[in-house]
Amino acid sequence: NAGVTQTPKFQVLKTGQSMTLQCAQDMNHEYMSWYRQDPGMGLRLIHYSVGAGITDQGEVPNGYNVSRSTTEDFPLRLLSAAPSQTSVYFCASSSTRRGGTEAFFGQGTRLTVV
Amino acid sequence: AQSVSQHNHHVILSEAASLELGCNYSYGGTVNLFWYVQYPGQHLQLLLKYFSGDPLVKGIKGFEAEFIKSKFSFNLRKPSVQWSDTAEYFCAVGTGRRALTFGSGTRLQVQP
Numbered sequence: 290n291a292g293v294t295q296t297p298k299f300q301v302l303k304t305g306q307s308m309t310l311q312c313a314q315d316m317n318h319e320y321m322s323w324y325r326q327d328p329g330m331g332l333r334l335i336h337y338s339v340g341a342g343i344t345d346q347g348e349v350p351n352g353y354n355v356s357r358s359t360t361e362d363f364p365l366r367l368l369s370a371a372p373s374q375t376s377v378y379f380c381a382s383s384s385t386r387r388g389g390t391e392a393f394f395g396q397g398t399r400l401t402v403v
Numbered sequence: 404a405q406s407v408s409q410h411n412h413h414v415i416l417s418e419a420a421s422l423e424l425g426c427n428y429s430y431g432g433t434v435n436l437f438w439y440v441q442y443p444g445q446h447l448q449l450l451l452k453y454f455s456g457d458p459l460v461k462g463i464k465g466f467e468a469e470f471i472k473s474k475f476s477f478n479l480r481k482p483s484v485q486w487s488d489t490a491e492y493f494c495a496v497g498t499g500r501r502a503l504t505f506g507s508g509t510r511l512q513v514q515p
Contacts, residue, residue: 320502322502322503324502324505329412329507329508330507331409331493331505331506331507331508332447332493332505333505334501334502334503334504337501337502339501345501347501347502379446379447381502381503383497383502383503391435391437391449391452391497392437392447392449392495392497392502392503393449394446394447394448395446396445396446397446
């Protein structure tokens, strides 16, 4: 079982560039989400999805887009990278089918915007 | 919207000392509660979880947590820490309607 797979693991962007962080899960989970982790701030929710074709904003959505065309994939797009988006990004998936919302995390993407 | 507070930002302990990390949440309805651990350079891993039933839950590596509904708390405990417990610990709340909400984390440093 691969679980949650994120690519790339590391990325350096120049200010103004765009890119897509990939996330895929093979657990047939209906929920998927993107977080960013910054020192002293924990994990902050960027966007999330409760199923294919359904997405919603989290706590810090500005500068990011998402789409959910399939159950498995939930890419995160940076439209025009800014230094403030330097962070570690985690994708997570979860299911409510077993009565709870335990999240499984990918390995993370460390993004630096210069 | 729910929120989570972790009051200890940085804890330094000697090996064999007891650990208690505080976590309080704000949400008026039914919650699922979690503690995650992040070892240096790694992703988050689940330590333990509470969905319902016995409010004292046991997790991996000797950790346990107690859900006190009246105090909106879910504190993490371990009787005797080891150097390998050095990591960052996150408390999280789920309400079943959206993604989890995390606290700001507690960095635990265990000195040999």
